[in-house]
Amino acid sequence: MSKSIQFNTAGINRFRDLIIKSLIEITKPKGIYEKVDEKILKIEGLKQNKEQTIYGEVLENIQVIENSLKFVASIKQGQKTGLFLDQRKNRKIVSSYIQRGFKILDLFSNSGGFGIYCLKKGADFVEFVDVSQVAVSQIEENCKLNDFKNYKAIKEDAFDYLNNLNKKFNLIIIDPPAFAKTKKEKVGAIKGFQFLVINSIKALEENGYIAVFSCSHHITEEDLKKVLLFASQKTGKRIVIIEKLMQDLDHPYLLNSPPSFYLKGFLVKVI
Ligand SMILES: C[S@@+](CC[C@H](N)C(=O)[O-])C[C@H]1O[C@@H](n2cnc3c(N)ncnc32)[C@H](O)[C@@H]1O
Structure with a gap:
């Protein structure tokens, strides 16, 4: 399954590499996509990364089952x-x-x-x-x-x-x-x-x-x-x-x- 990740504070961003490495090791995802909120990054004084796939492959749409109902989720566009x-x-x-x-x-x-x-x-x-x-x-x-x-x-x-x-x-x-x-x-x-x-x-x-x-x-x-x-x-x-x-x-x-x-x-x- 693909994962979506977002670092919104300078504090948590210090652990960025450790979090990504642990996510890969523990959850063995197909891919990880990094979401970005430019406004928040500016406030936190963080580097303006682009939204992008940072590990493996992330499909445009994935299907999720929630309480027996089917939903498409677009990690990239949603x-x-x-x-x-x-x-x-x-x-x-x-x-x-x-x-x-x-x-x-x-x-x-x-x-x-x-x-x-x-x-x-x-x-x-x-x-x-x-x-x-x-x-x-x-x-x-x-x-x-x-x-x-x-x-x-x-x-x-x-x-x-x-x-x-x-x-x-x-x-x-x-x-x-x-x-x-x-x-x-x-x-x-x-x-x-x-x-x-x-x-x-x-x-x-x-x-x-x-x-x-x-x-x-x-x-x-x-x-x-x-x-x-x-x-x-x-x-x-x-x-x-x-x-x-x-x-x-x-x-x-x-x-x-x-x-x-x-x-x-x-x-x-x-x-
Ligand atoms: C918190 S989300 C709603 C989540 C949704 N109830 C669910 O269960 O998935 C807010 C939504 O409001 C939409 N939105 C933002 N401003 C809007 C506006 N002025 N009129 C209608 N929709 C708007 C956004 O596109 C977003 O999809």
């Missing part, structure tokens, strides 16, 4: 490792609330993880929205792989999509990229979340669900709760928290490193 593995557990939890006849809106869907789990659980229809053409092509491929036809994959900005929306859903998933990569960006990020949650509430059928996530360390669980409370007041709807969600186990939350608790989310029922 975001992160090609699949957002940190949401694996949450995809299972959120989709366990699907009832017969449910219509789902998967906003910021990337390769369609949440929506595809919902289709497997018997959802009537899923509308996927992502601004990236690579993501939309992957959704189409993933739906084909799992033999799902009751979906639509839309390449659009999620904010524009919500602004023009005139249909209703039973569950809306909101999983945007990190809106606040720095503390300075926090105010704008909160406003973005308020818009997304308020407009999603307006697009919900009676007793509908919203799963909302933030993958930025700067937006705390408390911030996300305040966004929900604000949206509840603005729309006059009551919001019940059904599940508190966080990153899956292989993205450890180290107590002595608060930024390692980066992914937080809530599944709520709007009544």
Whole structure:
């Protein structure tokens, strides 16, 4: 199996050669591809390496089985490792609330993880929205792989999509990229979340669900709760928290490193 690796801090970069050597020795990969975030490397004062295969051979697409569902992952072109593995557990939890006849809106869907789990659980229809053409092509491929036809994959900005929306859903998933990569960006990020949650509430059928996530360390669980409370007041709807969600186990939350608790989310029922 091919591996994807990324060095994002000057500290961990000191162990670069040891980590790569150990990965090769222990996991015997077919190939290793190094991903690069130029902005972060600049902040850390690290050499600007190019994204490239640093060991063996890495195929354009690999197939991954997650909880008996098939996904293609593009290590080279896709975001992160090609699949957002940190949401694996949450995809299972959120989709366990699907009832017969449910219509789902998967906003910021990337390769369609949440929506595809919902289709497997018997959802009537899923509308996927992502601004990236690579993501939309992957959704189409993933739906084909799992033999799902009751979906639509839309390449659009999620904010524009919500602004023009005139249909209703039973569950809306909101999983945007990190809106606040720095503390300075926090105010704008909160406003973005308020818009997304308020407009999603307006697009919900009676007793509908919203799963909302933030993958930025700067937006705390408390911030996300305040966004929900604000949206509840603005729309006059009551919001019940059904599940508190966080990153899956292989993205450890180290107590002595608060930024390692980066992914937080809530599944709520709007009544
Ligand atoms: C955190 S990922 C979503 C992961 C996904 N839920 C999953 O389970 O694989 C965020 C996604 O938002 C997309 N995105 C970023 N800005 C966007 C925007 N303004 N409108 C729609 N999609 C956007 C990115 O292309 C990326 O695929």
